[in-house]
Amino acid sequence: MCRRINTNKIAYVSLVMLLALGLKASIPKKEFMANDHFIFEINHRDKYATAIELTEAGKEQEVLVVPPSIRGFPVRYIGKPKRFFQPLDINALKLTDKQIKIYLPYSLRGQMWLASVRTVEAILALANLDDFDKVLTINSFPEIKLHYLNGKNKLNTFYMYNFESSLNEGYYFMDYINGSNPYVIPSDPVRKGYTFAGWYYQKECATLWNNEVPKSESESLTLFAKWI
Structure with missing residues (x-):
């Protein structure tokens, strides 16, 4: 005696299993x-x-x-x-x-x-x-x-990558320093194939930064990374 297979039930169970697997994969x-x-x-x-x-x-x-x-x-x-x-x-x-x-x-x-x-x-x-x-x-x-x-x-203090195709439109680090609030000097930036050689006041890296920062919110500072 042959038992009739309920194809609709099988299709429904298969669909539920597929949906469950898809949901699990999507999490x-x-x-x-x-x-x-x-x-x-x-x-x-x-x-x-x-x-x-x-x-x-x-x-x-x-x-x-x-x-x-x-x-x-x-x-x-x-x-x-x-x-x-x-x-x-x-x-x-x-x-x-x-x-x-x-x-x-x-x-x-x-x-x-x-x-x-x-x-x-x-x-x-x-x-x-x-x-x-x-x-x-x-x-x-x-x-x-x-x-x-x-x-x-x-912001009034900027550390620039100082090379073409750098991230964040050339900005490495930004800060607001008013002479009384805390601040940090950022860790050295990284550029593939180059060594970071300090922060300078000009893009041409003629004068090395002396670690002075703005003493009021009206002052500003922009520094440029030197690469060798």
């Missing part, structure tokens, strides 16, 4: 990495990192520098985007009462979510207004005093 594989001051969530499918939390050491720092990459993954986001029914800071990277200043890298894309219990200066390495949505996002947090190149609170 980004994630893991977590950390440097000294930040914990990052890594998205392997799209190959980027999100800074989501401070480490215990990071919570104690007055000045924080978000790196442009972590183990080869570019840092694209700060905090996680909120859903429409969530409070604004629910998934933000939360700063502590220790932080005074945080530097944000040129590698960021899209929105950033920062929250702090005190007023903090945020330095955004923004070279053009095409990235203006980043500015709007950070300005959603009233405790974040944002400085960026084309904004109302303009």
Whole structure:
């Protein structure tokens, strides 16, 4: 006696299995990495990192520098985007009462979510207004005093790569220094096939920088990398 096969049922089960496999494949594989001051969530499918939390050491720092990459993954986001029914800071990277200043890298894309219990200066390495949505996002947090190149609170200290086809329209590092706020001197830039030989006042690298920085917000400083 032959048993009749329900082809519709088989087709339905097969479709469900295919959808389940497709859904599983579409979920980004994630893991977590950390440097000294930040914990990052890594998205392997799209190959980027999100800074989501401070480490215990990071919570104690007055000045924080978000790196442009972590183990080869570019840092694209700060905090996680909120859903429409969530409070604004629910998934933000939360700063502590220790932080005074945080530097944000040129590698960021899209929105950033920062929250702090005190007023903090945020330095955004923004070279053009095409990235203006980043500015709007950070300005959603009233405790974040944002400085960026084309904004109302303009930056006044610039470190330039000083070679053709460099990243971020030639800007390596940016800062706002007024003589009383904290600042950092950036780590040495890297150029393939060349050795960094110091910061100079001119593109032609005639006069070596003497490590002096602006003493007020009305002063400005632009430095150029020398390569040999």
